[in-house]
Amino acid sequence: MNVEKIKAAHKLLAEFKYTPGKLDKGYANKSLYINVSENKIEAKPVTEMMKEKFTGGRGFGLWYLWNAVTPETKWNDPENEIIISPGPVGGITQYPGAGKSLVVSLSPLTGSVMDSNVGGHFGPLLKFSGWDALELQGKAEKDVVIFIDGNAGIIRIEEAPEEALDSHLLVEQLYEIYADTPEDKRNISVVSTGAAAEHILYGMLNFSLYDTRRKAVRLKQAGRGGIGTVLRDKKVKAIVVKFKGVKGNLNNPADFAALAKTGIKMHKEIHAGDDKQCQMRVRGTTYLVKIMNDYDLLPVCNFKYGSHPDGNKIAAPKWIENFNIGKADGCWYGCTLSCSKVICDYELKTGPYKGQKVVTDAPEYETIAGVGSNCGIFDPQFIIEANFYCDTYGVDTISFGTTTAFLMECYENGIINRQITGGLDLRFGNQDAAMELLHQMARGEGFGRIAGLGVRKCKELFVREYGAGAAFLNDIGMEVKGLEYAEYVSKESLVQQGGFGMANKGPQHDEAWLIFMDMVNNQLPTFENKAEALHYFPMFRTWLGLVGLCKLPWNDIVPENNAQTDEPAKIPEHVQNYVDIFNAVTGKNIDKKEMILQSERVYNFQKVFNIKMGFGTREHDKIPYRSVGPVTVEEYESRQDRYDSQLKELLGMETEGKSTEEKLKALREYREAQYEKLVDAVYERRGWTPNGIPKLETLQKLGIDLPEVVEVVQKSL
Amino acid sequence: MIKVNGRNFEWEKNLTVTKLLQKKNYTFPSIVVQINGKFIPQAQYETALINDGDDVKVIHLTSGG
Ligand code: SF4
Numbered sequence: 001m002n003v004e005k006i007k008a009a010h011k012l013l014a015e016f017k018y019t020p021g022k023l024d025k026g027y028a029n030k031s032l033y034i035n036v037s038e039n040k041i042e043a044k045p046v047t048e049m050m051k052e053k054f055t056g057g058r059g060f061g062l063w064y065l066w067n068a069v070t071p072e073t074k075w076n077d078p079e080n081e082i083i084i085s086p087g088p089v090g091g092i093t094q095y096p097g098a099g100k101s102l103v104v105s106l107s108p109l110t111g112s113v114m115d116s117n118v119g120g121h122f123g124p125l126l127k128f129s130g131w132d133a134l135e136l137q138g139k140a141e142k143d144v145v146i147f148i149d150g151n152a153g154i155i156r157i158e159e160a161p162e163e164a165l166d167s168h169l170l171v172e173q174l175y176e177i178y179a180d181t182p183e184d185k186r187n188i189s190v191v192s193t194g195a196a197a198e199h200i201l202y203g204m205l206n207f208s209l210y211d212t213r214r215k216a217v218r219l220k221q222a223g224r225g226g227i228g229t230v231l232r233d234k235k236v237k238a239i240v241v242k243f244k245g246v247k248g249n250l251n252n253p254a255d256f257a258a259l260a261k262t263g264i265k266m267h268k269e270i271h272a273g274d275d276k277q278c279q280m281r282v283r284g285t286t287y288l289v290k291i292m293n294d295y296d297l298l299p300v301c302n303f304k305y306g307s308h309p310d311g312n313k314i315a316a317p318k319w320i321e322n323f324n325i326g327k328a329d330g331c332w333y334g335c336t337l338s339c340s341k342v343i344c345d346y347e348l349k350t351g352p353y354k355g356q357k358v359v360t361d362a363p364e365y366e367t368i369a370g371v372g373s374n375c376g377i378f379d380p381q382f383i384i385e386a387n388f389y390c391d392t393y394g395v396d397t398i399s400f401g402t403t404t405a406f407l408m409e410c411y412e413n414g415i416i417n418r419q420i421t422g423g424l425d426l427r428f429g430n431q432d433a434a435m436e437l438l439h440q441m442a443r444g445e446g447f448g449r450i451a452g453l454g455v456r457k458c459k460e461l462f463v464r465e466y467g468a469g470a471a472f473l474n475d476i477g478m479e480v481k482g483l484e485y486a487e488y489v490s491k492e493s494l495v496q497q498g499g500f501g502m503a504n505k506g507p508q509h510d511e512a513w514l515i516f517m518d519m520v521n522n523q524l525p526t527f528e529n530k531a532e533a534l535h536y537f538p539m540f541r542t543w544l545g546l547v548g549l550c551k552l553p554w555n556d557i558v559p560e561n562n563a564q565t566d567e568p569a570k571i572p573e574h575v576q577n578y579v580d581i582f583n584a585v586t587g588k589n590i591d592k593k594e595m596i597l598q599s600e601r602v603y604n605f606q607k608v609f610n611i612k613m614g615f616g617t618r619e620h621d622k623i624p625y626r627s628v629g630p631v632t633v634e635e636y637e638s639r640q641d642r643y644d645s646q647l648k649e650l651l652g653m654e655t656e657g658k659s660t661e662e663k664l665k666a667l668r669e670y671r672e673a674q675y676e677k678l679v680d681a682v683y684e685r686r687g688w689t690p691n692g693i694p695k696l697e698t699l700q701k702l703g704i705d706l707p708e709v710v711e712v713v714q715k716s717l
Numbered sequence: 718m719i720k721v722n723g724r725n726f727e728w729e730k731n732l733t734v735t736k737l738l739q740k741k742n743y744t745f746p747s748i749v750v751q752i753n754g755k756f757i758p759q760a761q762y763e764t765a766l767i768n769d770g771d772d773v774k775v776i777h778l779t780s781g782g
Binding site (some may be wrong): 276277278291292294295506516517520521522523525556558562563564568569 | 722723742743744745746747749750754756775776777778779
């Protein structure tokens with residue numbers, strides 16, 4: 001790497017100086033606006049209204065984006081923004097999981113508003129540099145890097161023609177350029193994407209951290225919805241923040257002692273409980289693979305099935321063999337749950353970096369299930385390699401996995417063939433073909449470009465160009481609103497079907513994961529129960545993204561006495577911890593009820609934002625039948641006992657002597673009607689009309705009845 | 718016949734909690750077991766007998782994912 005040459009090619013386009021200030025109870029009270037079309041950099045105040053109504057994080061992102069775009073704005077218009085915001089609790093080091101950033105933009109996949117949460121050090125360092133949010137707008141003429149020096153109070157936009165595009169190289173180069181000494185690298189974090197983000201619609205963002213013990217750069221991902229594609233479209237190669245002097249009190253919390261006390265209690269709980277519970281510290285989220293396989297929830301072959309005899313080949317023990325365990329694996333300081341695992345000295349076997357040894361972040365559950373089992377692939381080495389390349393190329397592993405699985409099913413059904421795929425034999429399990437597809441995405445070549453459009457646009461293309469039947473493709477194409485499904489089989493959990501279908505941004509499980517409560521525990525027998533769960537849990541989880549917290553320490557570890565509490569599924573003690581740390585940082589005095597209200601405001605605002613952009617009504621919550629029940633005869637017959645007994649019990653149908661087709665039809669009619677009933681119940685509980693539009697009284701009750709919000713709603717009622 | 722989480726399940730002689738968990742393939746680590754409303758500590762899973770007609774709850778403690 002010739003850093004001097006790369007550096008010499010930089011050309012300063014704009015510079016902005018400011019006086020770095022102290023944070024006040026978790027807020028910097030300013031945000032940073034950068035327009036790369038006009039090379040404009042300015043500070044904007046964060047108003048009391050913003051804090052009151054939107055709290056921070058995803059809330060701030062949505063508010064800024066709302067003001068930046070019109071209903072006509074497309075994702076690749078210069079007006080579209082990428083907003084990164086860590087939230088008021090973000091950056092504390094006392095409580096585990098407090099380094100998350102929330103990213104908001106208009107999505108190339110859905111055309112509407114997208115949010116994605118991510119670890120790494122960028123969000124906290126941005127805030128310590130004096131900014132509650134970074135608002136990036138415009139399109140640069142040539143490739144640029146944005147540099148924020150939070151100690152010196154300097155922000156620069158620099159033309160940057162020489163850096164690599166792929167993240168593992170680019171980020172290393174930027175650390176070399178901007179760190180004054182090797183020790184200084186720990187003070188830097190970079191947001192970047194990769195070469196594929198120029199050619200596909202589900203490009204993602206990498207947020208880096210410097211792993212001082214392994215002396216290596218690590219990358220965490222804001223994966224969902226194609227925000228990496230937006231970054232490349234803006235010709236921004238990377239955003240670099242540097243801030244030296246991270247300490248535990250930089251948020252200037254209102255009550256440091258309360259913060260420390262709550263944190264210590266939680267660290268003790270993790271120390272005592274993790275080994276007996278999920279063993280996150282050793283296994284990370286890979287522990288979920290076996291669980292999902294055992295409960296028939298692991299997607300196999302485009303969500304046809306929920307388990308596979310080879311599932312154990314990609315379960316936790318196989319991963320632990322590859323992990324470099326024993327070092328601090330938190331994605332922000334103070335996360336003792338430390339699930340963010342690392343693989344060292346991995347020798348790449350394919351692609352442009354073949355033969356090179358790399359330190360790479362280990363695949364998490366979603367990636368293992370997405371690029372692995374869902375594509376019929378059960379080889380950990382392939383999954384490590386695909387994960388590395390997705391990360392460096394800037395490809396969302398979930399969208400890549402779900403799209404590839406869909407294409408494989410299309411291929412096996414003769415909807416596409418070798419001629420169309422340019423020679424790729426895309427049957428399930430063909431890992432060489434899947435890997436080549438990924439490399440093609442980075443090169444912008446061949447069928448990789450088609451696969452990079454995502455499931456929805458592929459469906460449309462196959463119907464238009466190859467005469468494929470739309471009905472079958474809509475049944476098996478696992479997307480809602482244009483976003484690909486996250487990796488859980490929801491067929492036996494009506495509530496989870498709703499959790500995916502009614503999620504504001506599309507079928508991502510970070511709004512609701514209710515499969516055990518519903519399918520296994522049978523705790524939600526009535527529509528009222530189901531609707532209540534689909535109200536509370538999405539609101540609770542939304543809150544984590546308003547303040548800058550990770551979801552995993554909420555329920556991947558639970559207090560020993562949790563089972564004896566009144567509502568174990570909510571983990572009441574942890575919810576109280578969150579209330580306590582929010583109050584300790586901000587000096588406010590919220591309770592568990594106000595916490596949900598904070599979320600409801602933002603959640604309903606996001607819903608109205610979808611409506612403003614021409615989406616958001618009931619038709620956009622329709623889900624593919626593959627997520628509801630068996631589409632094909634082979635699927636039905638693979639779980640015939642289960643489905644037959646449901647037909648008998650629920651519909652009183654005599655299944656003897658009936659053909660599988662007849663039974664499929666009856667089951668489908670029943671399940672589809674159940675989904676519609678669920679939608680009715682949830683809309684009602686959320687205070688929405690039967691068409692999914694928040695009622696005016698709901699907005700008023702929540703205090704989010706801003707004139708511009710009311711105007712959008714009134715037009716669509 | 719017994720009930721497991723409100724659904725019918727075939728009973729057999731000498732059915733312990735451990736055996737039931739195996740038969741249901743309930744491998745999730747954080748669960749709470751109750752027989753007819755009585756909490757069964759994990760140390761007793763091997764020995765706690767389930768009788769015909771019992772109402773068993775095996776609550777998985779997560780809202781996961
Ligand atoms: S639990 Fe895992 S993902 Fe969450 S903050 Fe900690 S290390 Fe990061």
